[in-house]
Amino acid sequence: MSDLAMRTVGFVGTGVMGAAMAGHLMDAGFKLRVHNRTRSKAEPLIARGAQWCDSPGEAATGADAVITMVGFPSDVEEVYLEPGGIVECAAPGALLIDMTTSSPALAVRVAAAGAARGVAVLDAPVSGGDVGARDATLTIMAGGDEDAFKRARPLFEAMGRTIAFHGGPGAGQHCKMANQIAIAASMFGMAECLAYAQATGLDRARVIETLSGGSAQSWSLHNYGPRVLNGDFAPGFFVKHFVKDLRIALDEARAAGLRLPGLELAELLYAELLAGGGGELGTQAIWLLYADAAEREAAGVTASV
Ligand code: NAP
Numbered sequence: 001m002s003d004l005a006m007r008t009v010g011f012v013g014t015g016v017m018g019a020a021m022a023g024h025l026m027d028a029g030f031k032l033r034v035h036n037r038t039r040s041k042a043e044p045l046i047a048r049g050a051q052w053c054d055s056p057g058e059a060a061t062g063a064d065a066v067i068t069m070v071g072f073p074s075d076v077e078e079v080y081l082e083p084g085g086i087v088e089c090a091a092p093g094a095l096l097i098d099m100t101t102s103s104p105a106l107a108v109r110v111a112a113a114g115a116a117r118g119v120a121v122l123d124a125p126v127s128g129g130d131v132g133a134r135d136a137t138l139t140i141m142a143g144g145d146e147d148a149f150k151r152a153r154p155l156f157e158a159m160g161r162t163i164a165f166h167g168g169p170g171a172g173q174h175c176k177m178a179n180q181i182a183i184a185a186s187m188f189g190m191a192e193c194l195a196y197a198q199a200t201g202l203d204r205a206r207v208i209e210t211l212s213g214g215s216a217q218s219w220s221l222h223n224y225g226p227r228v229l230n231g232d233f234a235p236g237f238f239v240k241h242f243v244k245d246l247r248i249a250l251d252e253a254r255a256a257g258l259r260l261p262g263l264e265l266a267e268l269l270y271a272e273l274l275a276g277g278g279g280e281l282g283t284q285a286i287w288l289l290y291a292d293a294a295e296r297e298a299a300g301v302t303a304s305v
Helices: 016-027 039-047 056-060 073-081 104-116 129-135 146-159 171-199 204-211 219-229 239-255 261-278 283-289 293-299
Strands: 008-012 031-035 065-068 095-098 120-123 138-142 160-165
Touching (some): 008 016, 008 056, 016 065, 016 129, 016 146, 031 039, 095 104, 104 120, 104 171, 120 146, 120 171, 129 138, 171 204, 171 219, 219 283, 239 261, 261 283
Parallel strands (some): 008 065, 065 095, 095 120
16 A cells, blocks of 8 residues: 555546546545536546535645646646635645646646645646546656655556656656657548548458558557547547647747647648537547548538548
8 A cells, every 4th residue: 555545635627537537546545535617527436435626726625635637728727826726725745746738838837836835746647548547557747856756656556557757847748749749640640541441442440450460550540440430439539639739749849949740730630620610529530531521421520631
């Protein structure tokens, strides 16, 4: 048992990812104080004994650690930095961990605000998707104070498998941006591979199976290809969140003096999908840009390549 076992964790953001992650913390013996904008999404955790809190600040009050898994940088800013928010309400010595995919620059600001109040803040975004959250096999990429990272390990181990420290505040978010840059190309690669297979009369399921054993194999093709073939465009990972990530990555690349044309293309395609009504779908919906009109219409998307 860890030194944090049976101690209290505030958890804010119980959506697709957070609900599963919080559940694993309960399985590992942590007591949960939970808040989500929409209470109904926290009900299964409350039914298991988590304590409902009316605000992020209330979830942080008296907690030994606070974990956030909200949507956008604006949400991170709100839950941590607003008056009555997590930084203000956290107990001295508490450990704050933002696992949202957010901006590295904001992670630096939140860490500085925490330091001014004597609380350590880690940025620790994840990769592995809804499946990784459900199976507690997430990859966790952390930045911040290294001693705080060591203290956080028992929490991370309840939710993830690959757990890595990358440096000071914002380094976890930079690693996650590197992750998203790699995924961006594999997502439109998956869609274009399936479009080509279909246009040339191949059995797409057989193509996925064959390619998965060779050098074209990728997480995107293996996990999302079958969802596409089943007409399953549910999130998973929301298109609106991926567009957010691609734009953060583009901004950070530009700030580093880098031009990444592949990333620019991915942002262009996903922005079209978002504008064409696909924001609430999963990222595998990139396929719909290549699909026929009937399939697009059935999924409620108007954009195409
Ligand atoms: P999600 O289902 O939208 O979950 C986010 C949750 O945070 C929602 O339930 C939302 O409340 C809540 N929330 C947002 N702002 C809040 C606020 N100010 N106060 C209280 N609660 C707030 O999204 P998700 O798929 O779990 O993703 C969460 C984060 O992880 C995103 O940054 C995403 O980019 C990242 N991520 C996702 C995946 C994936 O595969 N899904 C993988 C890796 C990383 P409502 O219920 O009211 O909307």
